[in-house]
Amino acid sequence: MGIVLKNISYQYKDQWQEEKQYAIRxxxxxxxxxxxxxxxxxxxxxxxxxxxHLNGLLRPMSGEYYFxxxxxxxxxxxxxxxxxxxxxxxxxxxYQLFEETVLKDIVFGPKNMGFDQQTCEEKARxxxxxxxxxxxxxxxxxxxxxxxxxxxxxxxxxxxxxxxxLILDEPVAGLDGKGKENLFSLLKYLxxxxxxxxxxxxxxxxxxxxxxxxxxxxxxGQLVMDDTTEKVFSREKELKDMGLAIPQSLQxxxxxxxxxxxxxxxxxxxxxxxAAGETMQTKTRGKIPLTVEELAARILEEHQxxxx
Amino acid sequence: xxxxxxxxxxxxxxxxxxxLDPRVKLAGTLLFVITLFFxxxxxxxxxxxxxxxxxxxxxxxxxxxxxxxVKPLFIIICFSAIVNLLCTPGTVLFEAGxxxxxxxxxxxxxxxxxxxxxxxxxxxxxxxxxxxxxxxxGLEKSLGFLQRLHIPIHELxxxxxIALRFIPILTQELxxxxxxxxxxxxxxxxxxxxxxxxxxxPVLVPLFxxxxxxxxxxxxxxxxxxxxxxxxxxxxxxxxxxRNDFIAYGILLLYxxxxxxxxxxxx
Numbered sequence: 001m002g003i004v005l006k007n008i009s010y011q012y013k014d015q016w017q018e019e020k021q022y023a024i025r026x027x028x029x030x031x032x033x034x035x036x037x038x039x040x041x042x043x044x045x046x047x048x049x050x051x052x053h054l055n056g057l058l059r060p061m062s063g064e065y066y067f068x069x070x071x072x073x074x075x076x077x078x079x080x081x082x083x084x085x086x087x088x089x090x091x092x093x094x095y096q097l098f099e100e101t102v103l104k105d106i107v108f109g110p111k112n113m114g115f116d117q118q119t120c121e122e123k124a125r126x127x128x129x130x131x132x133x134x135x136x137x138x139x140x141x142x143x144x145x146x147x148x149x150x151x152x153x154x155x156x157x158x159x160x161x162x163x164x165x166l167i168l169d170e171p172v173a174g175l176d177g178k179g180k181e182n183l184f185s186l187l188k189y190l191x192x193x194x195x196x197x198x199x200x201x202x203x204x205x206x207x208x209x210x211x212x213x214x215x216x217x218x219x220x221g222q223l224v225m226d227d228t229t230e231k232v233f234s235r236e237k238e239l240k241d242m243g244l245a246i247p248q249s250l251q252x253x254x255x256x257x258x259x260x261x262x263x264x265x266x267x268x269x270x271x272x273x274x275a276a277g278e279t280m281q282t283k284t285r286g287k288i289p290l291t292v293e294e295l296a297a298r299i300l301e302e303h304q305x306x307x308x
Numbered sequence: 309x310x311x312x313x314x315x316x317x318x319x320x321x322x323x324x325x326x327x328l329d330p331r332v333k334l335a336g337t338l339l340f341v342i343t344l345f346f347x348x349x350x351x352x353x354x355x356x357x358x359x360x361x362x363x364x365x366x367x368x369x370x371x372x373x374x375x376x377x378v379k380p381l382f383i384i385i386c387f388s389a390i391v392n393l394l395c396t397p398g399t400v401l402f403e404a405g406x407x408x409x410x411x412x413x414x415x416x417x418x419x420x421x422x423x424x425x426x427x428x429x430x431x432x433x434x435x436x437x438x439x440x441x442x443x444x445x446g447l448e449k450s451l452g453f454l455q456r457l458h459i460p461i462h463e464l465x466x467x468x469x470i471a472l473r474f475i476p477i478l479t480q481e482l483x484x485x486x487x488x489x490x491x492x493x494x495x496x497x498x499x500x501x502x503x504x505x506x507x508x509x510p511v512l513v514p515l516f517x518x519x520x521x522x523x524x525x526x527x528x529x530x531x532x533x534x535x536x537x538x539x540x541x542x543x544x545x546x547x548x549x550x551r552n553d554f555i556a557y558g559i560l561l562l563y564x565x566x567x568x569x570x571x572x573x574x575x
Contacts (some may be wrong), residue, residue, distance in 0.1 A: 055491050080493055088491040096488040098513035108510065112493030157492065193319070 001068045001227065003031040003054065003086070003165065008063035010049055023049040023223045025295070027063070031199060033164065036191045038200045038208040038229070041218035042243040047201050048091075050218070051167055054199075055088040068115075085112050087163035091170045093154035098143040101151050102153050109161040123160045131156040131186060148179035159190075165197045166190065172207065186213055209233060209247040209290035217242070230288055249295040250288060262302055311557060319436040323368040326437045329553045331448030336560050337434045344423045344430075346571030348415070353422060355570055357562050360426055360433075369436045377432035378425055385424050393415040440472035451545050455538075461539025470526070478519060485514045 008027045024046040031037065041047050052058040053065065056072060056079040065072040072082055091098070099105035105128065107120040115123070128135065131152045137145070142153050155171070171187075172180040188211070190196040202208050208215060208229070215232040217225035219242045225232050233239070233246045236254070245251070256262060289295035321393030325333070340359070346352055358488050364374055378385075437441070448465035486496060489510045496507055 052487065057487050057490060065480075080495075083491050083493055088493075090484065090488045090489075093488065095518055096485055096492075096510075096514055098510045109492040112495065161493065 002033050002035075004066040004217065005029055005053070006064045006066070008050075008053060008060040008065065010053065010060050012049075022221045023064060024053075024218075027223045029223060029226055031165070031197055033091050033197055034191070034195050035214060036187075036198045036212050037214040037216060038202055038212035039216045039218065040205070040208060040244060043118075045218040045242075046221040047218055048145050048169060051088060051169055051199075051201065054165075054167055055086055056082045057088070072290070079225075080113070084161050085163055086165040086167065087158045087159050087161055089155060089166065089168040089171060093158070093171075094142075094147065094150035096108060097150060097154055097157075100141060102128075102142050102145075103138040105153060106157045109157055113161060120160070123162065124156070127156040127159040128160065130189070132182060148175055151175060151179065151183070163196065165182060165199070167199045169201045170203065171200065172204070180207075187211065205233070205245050205247045206249070206291075209250070216245070229290060233290065234288060247290055249292050250290060253289050253295055253298070256299075263296070291305075317435060318439050319369045319373065321368045321437075323366060323437065325363065325367040325433075327552065328437075328556055329547055329549055330438050330442040331450050331547065331549075332452060332553050332556045332560075333434050333438055334443070336556070337431055339428055339482040339560060340430045343567040343571075344426055346567055348419050349570050349574060349575055352567055352570035353419075355563070355566055356426060360430060363433055367433055367437050369433065373436070374429050374432060380430050381424070381428055385421055388424070389421050392420055413538070426445065441469055444469040445446070445545075445547060446471070449495055450457050460538070462541070466538075474503055474519070474522070477522070478515065482511065482515055485511050485518075 006028050009025050010023050011021065012023050027050060039047055039050070049058065055062055059073055067077070067082055067085065070077055072079075087233050097105050099108065103121065103124055105116075106124040110120040111117075125135070128138070132154055133156060134150065137149070137153075142150060145153065151171075158166070166187075168187075172183055175183065184207070187198055187200070191198050200208070200212060212229055215225070215227065216223060216227050217232060217239070224242070225235070225238075233250055236246050236250075239246060245256075287294075289298050340356075343352075344356060348526075364371060391448040393409060393413045393416075394407060396410055396413035396416050398410035400408055401411055401414070438446070444465040447468070448461055451461050452463075491497065494507065494510055496504070496511065499507065
């Protein structure tokens with residue numbers, strides 16, 4: 001079940017251009033419950049347009065969208081219900097704060113979903129704890145908070161609707177290291193403990209590699225790759241052609257491999273490695289290091305082999 | 309909804325009209341609007357139609373876009389036409405109860421509609437072919453003499469160009485905030501006018517905050533670049549009349565003379 005998109009296309013009506021251009025074209029994929037996926041692509045590749053479809057903010061010009069087996073755009077399906085189940089967190093969500101107090105702002109979502117005041121506040125307090133917002137801030141004005149706190153309040157306002165799917169457009173843009181770490185551990189918690197599906201848009205490949213288990217790649221309005229994180233990032237050359245990078249740790253690993261460093265633990269010949277280039281590491285040990293920790297482990301392993 | 313408004317937007321194209329000095333276009337628009345309100349004459353109307361028609365063709369702006377600019381004013385135009393149609397005394401053509409339509413009424417409302425439509429079309433042709441920056445530059449230079457009367461004309465034109473520059477930014481911002489609130493389940497469309505005004509609060513508060521934030525950022529950025537008003541400030545693209553501009557003035561003069569002749573002597 002979950003989210004199923006079939007051949008979704010969308011064009012923006014641009015009055016300045018005579019020809020219409022597709023913002024997204026022929027996109028098909030499905031998202032199961034409990035997944036943690038990332039959507040990457042160059043600026044203007046159609047990521048934001050795609051996200052807005054998932055939330056029912058844009059109507060596809062052709063193609064179908066099924067949510068738990070029901071056709072979303074058949075006219076009978078309630079968009080309100082869709083927006084509760086599939087929550088969308090825009091870029092810089094703190095700019096949507098508007099209420100006098102933090103608590104009031106967080107209950108805005110659940111209230112729109114038709115819950116009474118008491119239930120709303122219960123939900124709000126629950127997500128405030130989750131998001132790490134101190135109860136003391138309940139009556140504070142959201143505009144008096146720091147950037148990181150504002151972001152957490154905005155996210156709490158979205159989580160208070162208790163969505164099953166959480167879609168985030170660059171959630172860590174502009175956050176400092178600590179704020180970023182907190183946010184990703186919150187997402188991890190939501191995904192693992194609450195079984196919330198997460199779809200994340202990010203330009204930071206290290207964040208993607210560290211967190212997502214599946215990666216979708218968009219290029220010029222089309223979905224060009226959809227695979228596990230490891231498999232997507234092993235296609236370095238194709239990604240480069242689309243203006244995308246691979247995680248730093250993997251770049252470092254590839255250089256070491258090309259220089260013949262991993263001959264002990266990988267067991268491959270140096271010249272082989274240099275000749276076969278980037279396709280080699282997938283053959284050798286299967287797993288490629290996507291994070292700094294994994295890379296460090298590989299290097300230490302290599303070092304131990306060497307000492308023996 | 310906001311995207312459909314074309315009045316006051318630039319249409320990028322390469323046409324003789326686009327290349328004209330903004331002062332010529334400002335003067336032209338002003339004169340065209342004035343001639344529209346010369347005494348009613350069929351001949352004058354034909355000349356104005358021909359003039360406007362050839363200007364539109366020359367500007368390479370699609371005709372459908374020029375028409376679209378009139379759309380937002382459709383209700384106002386209809387309203388004034390109907391009022392004139394019903395309230396003008398004269399030779400009665402048709403009468404039913406309180407409704408009385410006169411020959412003069414038909415003429416007056418016909419002229420009114422044509423004049424209003426031409427007025428909007430004429431001025432939108434100017435904004436279609438002139439960027440807001442060129443426009444305020446032209447305005448600043450043409451009104452430069454007011455500086456001697458201690459009217460801060462440079463500052464005023466700077467304010468206008470900043471305001472114009474912010475329209476698309478704030479439109480985009482509005483669109484984004486509306487979407488963000490809708491995805492939190494906000495219902496912005498149903499209800500009567502008071503309910504809807506209340507429901508717009510979640511959109512308007514963030515919009516105002518962001519406008520103020522942007523304004524203060526901009527002020528800081530201008531300060532950082534040592535902006536200190538118009539005195540001694542030079543232009544990146546100073547306005548200089550070229551041959552085509554003088555030709556355009558000539559044509560404009562000819563048109564005005566013909567209109568005066570049509571409006572005051574022949575009629």
